[in-house]
Amino acid sequence: MFSWLFPKKETSREEQESVSQSENFRDISKVADFFKTLSGVTFDKQLSILESKTKSFCRQRDIYSYEELLEKITRDETLKQELINHLTTNETFFYREFKQIAELVSLVQEQSSPVSILCAPCATGEESYSIAIALLEAGVPPTRFHITGIDINSRAIEKAKIASYRERNVKNLLGDVLYKYFDKNEDRYDLKESVKNLVAFKVMNIFDHEFTMLGKFDYIFSRNMLIYFDLPTKQKAKKILESMRKDPSKEIFFGHADLF
Ligand SMILES: C[S@@+](CC[C@H](N)C(=O)[O-])C[C@H]1O[C@@H](n2cnc3c(N)ncnc32)[C@H](O)[C@@H]1O
Known part of the structure; x- marks a missing residue:
């Protein structure tokens, strides 16, 4: 009832849809291959983890597809380093083993x-x-x-x-x-x-x-x-x-x- 009183809600749903439509995250294996060649780190058995980490990385930077990410990375050393920092696991502590x-x-x-x-x-x-x-x-x-x-x-x-x-x-x-x-x-x-x-x-x-x-x-x-x-x-x-x-x-x- 009275939903016509709340046009803002409708607009924001439309906005959300338009964002997700402009996103085109499809083949994560290209990112996995790139990252393995670059660092040695493999996500072959954890593609869904790589997918969610990479999507959050891209969304924070207004990047809308894996292709766009890979293309930007070849030209931008800072972005490449940021991706490395985002995808590597640095767990460690004193007197380990x-x-x-x-x-x-x-x-x-x-x-x-x-x-x-x-x-x-x-x-x-x-x-x-x-x-x-x-x-x-x-x-x-x-x-x-x-x-x-x-x-x-x-x-x-x-x-x-x-x-x-x-x-x-x-x-x-x-x-x-x-x-x-x-x-x-x-x-x-x-x-x-x-x-x-x-x-x-x-x-x-x-x-x-x-x-x-x-x-x-x-x-x-x-x-x-x-x-x-x-x-x-x-x-x-x-x-x-x-x-x-x-x-x-x-x-x-x-x-x-x-x-x-
Ligand atoms: C879990 S930590 C191990 C740290 C410490 N050696 C220990 O055992 O506590 C693994 C580290 O390997 C690093 N790493 C992964 N690939 C690498 C590469 N190709 N060259 C150098 N460091 C790498 C990651 O950034 C991460 O900090």
Whole structure:
């Protein structure tokens, strides 16, 4: 009754229809192929997740089809980086799979010369900083090691450089370690500059030529990235990482879930 009194409602429905008519999101597999070629990350078994993530990305930017997105991305590096940031998963925390970090500490302690350590990928920095803290806790002086952390996600790298963490990310650290290396700032734990200075972070894709130009490392951590790749891509990534070892007899530290 009296519906003629509410013309606004009708208009907004019309507007909605015209928006959805102008959208033309059809073949998500083109985006999946593009993203796999670019980053190695496969959504082959999760196309519906990719679809909803990509649609929300496009709608925020007034892009109305996957074709338009792909066409814009080839011309716009910033947009490409934003899509990478939107589609990669950066879940990580301090002292994750600590046994491997403890193993690295023992290996470093056996050596007298300085060591270089690569974390590829490092996400928001927790793994690289965990290694630094564990080495310091074992009495290894900061002059004896240098850590490089790389990740394809530029937002994650920005967060790694800031190094201000939530409680859930530091939950594995014991109280004395936490208060020795962090300043508590309301609900955040801010890593001290002296530890931040021990890690160099860079935005990098492991499949880009510039990655191998980083040189060779004594120890390489590559944990919980290969889980996002299909088998041929895992093998390709493993080969690249292996080519970056100073000593080819040294095993790379992969995550337990990365197993081939
Ligand atoms: C789950 S995190 C793992 C972080 C940390 N290594 C750990 O185990 O806690 C996976 C990371 O891999 C990164 N990644 C995915 N593909 C990549 C690529 N081709 N090159 C570099 N980093 C990549 C993502 O951006 C994400 O931050």
